[in-house]
Amino acid sequence: MPDGSAIPKASLYYYNKSIWASVPLLALEEKGYGPDEIDLKEVDLSNGENFSPSYLRINSNATVPTLVVPLSTTLDPDIESRYKAIKDTKSIVEFLDKSRSIQSRTHSTSSAPAPTLAPATIAFNTVSNKVIEVLHSEAADPNALHFMNARDDASLKQLSESLKPTLGAKCAALDRLIDDNQKAEVHVSEKTVRFWELKRVATSMIMDVLEDGDKGVEELSDEAKNKRLEFFKAASSAWSSLKTVLTELSSEIIGPYVLGDQLSIADLHLAAWLARIARLSGAAASDDGNTAVHKIEDHIGDSFSLTKDFSVAEARRRAGLPATNVPATERQARLAAFWDGVKERPSWKKVYADGLH
Ligand SMILES: N[C@@H](CCC(=O)N[C@@H](CS)C(=O)NCC(=O)O)C(=O)O
Structure with a gap:
């Protein structure tokens, strides 16, 4: 044996x-x-x-x-x-x-x-692939939104406090690897060294802005002021692009899950993505769908609002949740119905046991 x-x-x-x-x-x-x-x-x-x-x-x-x-x-x-x-x-x-x-x-x-x-059918497969493609598109990039989650001085100060330790450690790790390689303590290809150097440059660009994050504009050099302005411009554009992403997702989702009442692969991508966007918008794992979506809409700003056209009673029935006391006329955004369904699942409860990330 x-x-x-x-x-x-x-x-x-x-x-x-x-x-x-x-x-x-x-x-x-x-x-x-x-x-x-x-x-x-x-x-x-x-x-x-x-x-x-x-x-x-x-x-x-x-x-x-x-x-x-x-x-x-x-x-x-x-x-x-x-x-x-x-x-x-x-x-x-x-x-x-x-x-x-x-x-x-x-x-x-x-x-x-x-x-x-x-997905069980060709038509469902098309919807599923579309949703996954949108979620992994540049406009939806949750990691970029994480690093650019500040559009004014006050939020930049907060962002800088939360990100500086990890970004600093990442820069230090890359410096150490590049340095060790020069001293021939590690032997890697030219391509790898180039990769480390490019990552180092990309990280420094954000780090430069975050390093000055606790300073008022009047304390900044002209160069630092320009970098901050460029950062805010890029951040505003990234958060604004999210309107199209959310609208596209809402129009593809059958509800409450991407393909209706059966959970499928696309829902797993959507659950993780939405959890990140919700956290960046100030939502918590305990929020219900309407609250989480409202916080996302508020965070995006410009009076952005998703269409609320999905029956709450129907969403709850399809997700296998109790629907007592829900008026038949009550409507919500499809992403809110999705959130309510997915957050009750044991998989979500396990992966987000310590809160959204
Ligand atoms: N296209 C890849 C993207 C994976 C990705 O971006 N992962 C992030 C974490 S969510 C990462 O590993 N980033 C490297 C870093 O932070 O240095 C995929 O779908 O798996």
Whole structure:
């Protein structure tokens, strides 16, 4: 009998505050994966661990999530395993969805059901792909919005206090790697050094503005004043672009979930994305859908408001939630109905147990 521990296993590289890594974490719960099926390996983005040569060998983009899976032809524990790395959220979740089904013979101890999350029809597949494409588009980039979540002096001061420690640690990690390489303590390719240098420059551009974040405009040099103005301009444009993104999403969603009453892959992307946008807008995990959406609308500003055309009673019925005392005429935004449905799921409760991120 082969030793069970020798069976090649997939490893999910993640960071607990990463938005995109939350998508496969939600998928593991929704698909009923047992804790023995996937090794969870944390990569600390807050101190630049993702730029280490050892992680770059796994994912040269230096991003999480990454899923490293044994090639199916080598599942025999007697044969030395070979692995491949899946490096983007969409492909990882599709892989996790396909790899645990009612028919699959995995080495799991989990007896949880394995619902299919892939869309069942061509038409649903089109909607699902559209929603995922919008969520991963440049205009929707939740990490850019995170770094640009200030459009005036007061919010810049707050942002600078919260981001300076991690961005400083990231700069220090990159400096150390570049320096060690020069001293030949680590040996990496020219391409890797170039990658580190580009990341360093991009991080410094934000860091320059944040370093002066606690200063009043009158204390700034002309150069620093210009950098701050440019930052506010870029931030205003990023938050303004979100209006189109949210409107597009609202028009695609059938409700309360993307494809109606059945949770599917696109909902996992949407749940993680919306949780981040809501947090940046000042919402909390305990907020109900209407409150969270209202905070997002308020944060975007310009009197932005999503169409409230979805029946609350119908949304609750489709999500399997009690709908007593809900007037038949009450309407809400589709994203509010989505939030109410998704936040009741055990997967959401587990991934956001410590609050939104
Ligand atoms: N297109 C990639 C994007 C992944 C991504 O941007 N991940 C972020 C965390 S949410 C990251 O690893 N950033 C690296 C860093 O912060 O240095 C995907 O879909 O997986």
